[in-house]
Amino acid sequence: MDRIIYTTMTGASAAANRQAVLANNLANVSTQGFRAELSTFRSVPVQGEGSTTRVFALEATAGHSTLPGSVQRTGRSLDAMAEGNAWFAVQGLDGTEAYTRNGAFEVSSGGVLVNGLGLPVLSDGGTPIDIPPDSEIALGADGSLSVKTGDQPVANLGRIKLVTPTDENPIKRSEDGLFRASAGDALPSDAAARLQTGAIEGSNVNAVETMVGMIAAARQFEQQMRLLQTAETDDKSASQLLNMQG
Numbered sequence: 001m002d003r004i005i006y007t008t009m010t011g012a013s014a015a016a017n018r019q020a021v022l023a024n025n026l027a028n029v030s031t032q033g034f035r036a037e038l039s040t041f042r043s044v045p046v047q048g049e050g051s052t053t054r055v056f057a058l059e060a061t062a063g064h065s066t067l068p069g070s071v072q073r074t075g076r077s078l079d080a081m082a083e084g085n086a087w088f089a090v091q092g093l094d095g096t097e098a099y100t101r102n103g104a105f106e107v108s109s110g111g112v113l114v115n116g117l118g119l120p121v122l123s124d125g126g127t128p129i130d131i132p133p134d135s136e137i138a139l140g141a142d143g144s145l146s147v148k149t150g151d152q153p154v155a156n157l158g159r160i161k162l163v164t165p166t167d168e169n170p171i172k173r174s175e176d177g178l179f180r181a182s183a184g185d186a187l188p189s190d191a192a193a194r195l196q197t198g199a200i201e202g203s204n205v206n207a208v209e210t211m212v213g214m215i216a217a218a219r220q221f222e223q224q225m226r227l228l229q230t231a232e233t234d235d236k237s238a239s240q241l242l243n244m245q246g
Helices: 004-027 207-243
Strands: 041-045 055-059 071-073 080-082 087-091 097-100 136-139 144-148 155-159 171-173 179-181 195-197 199-201
Touching (some): 004 207
Antiparallel strands (some): 080 195, 144 155
């Protein structure tokens, strides 16, 4: 049996994985604050007897695109876009602190400030933010929240937690689509982080580039399948030669 099937299998698997990543990116081209996922692979020579003429395709460490998404002006007072590399802190469904660029905030029926996905937005203290009923909310450029209820004076509710990942303390995408600190602990609040109000950040996925990548990945997969068919044909031909009788 020709061992080409093993090397071809790794190439086909890599192409299929890349296709899945690109398809997920394309599906989120309209998702607010979405960061395109990256898939990378490396070629590793197969060590053994003889020359190293075969290579395996192995997945390398991948991350996400850090390019900013498009600015969408809304004029809505509770819409915010984090500037630079700042991220909003929210409470994930598992109860842990997570980070997102989705800044379409609103008040839930329970009076809690949530983002566009319905996740509670966290304060600098790491707790959800309760909003008094029937109050007008103002969001400052530093993430500070103030409310005015009726004729009462303006009250300060604290500050939305903004974090800024660094090379020493990066973040990575979790299975739920949110980002968390690679080290596992919550990132510290960044007092210097700023946001723009009346605007939200769109997805940073380039639809045309992603579609071109999907076409290229499909062609790569087809090439690997042809190699498997070639290996099968060669195996059948070899069997026929061995079965030939004098």
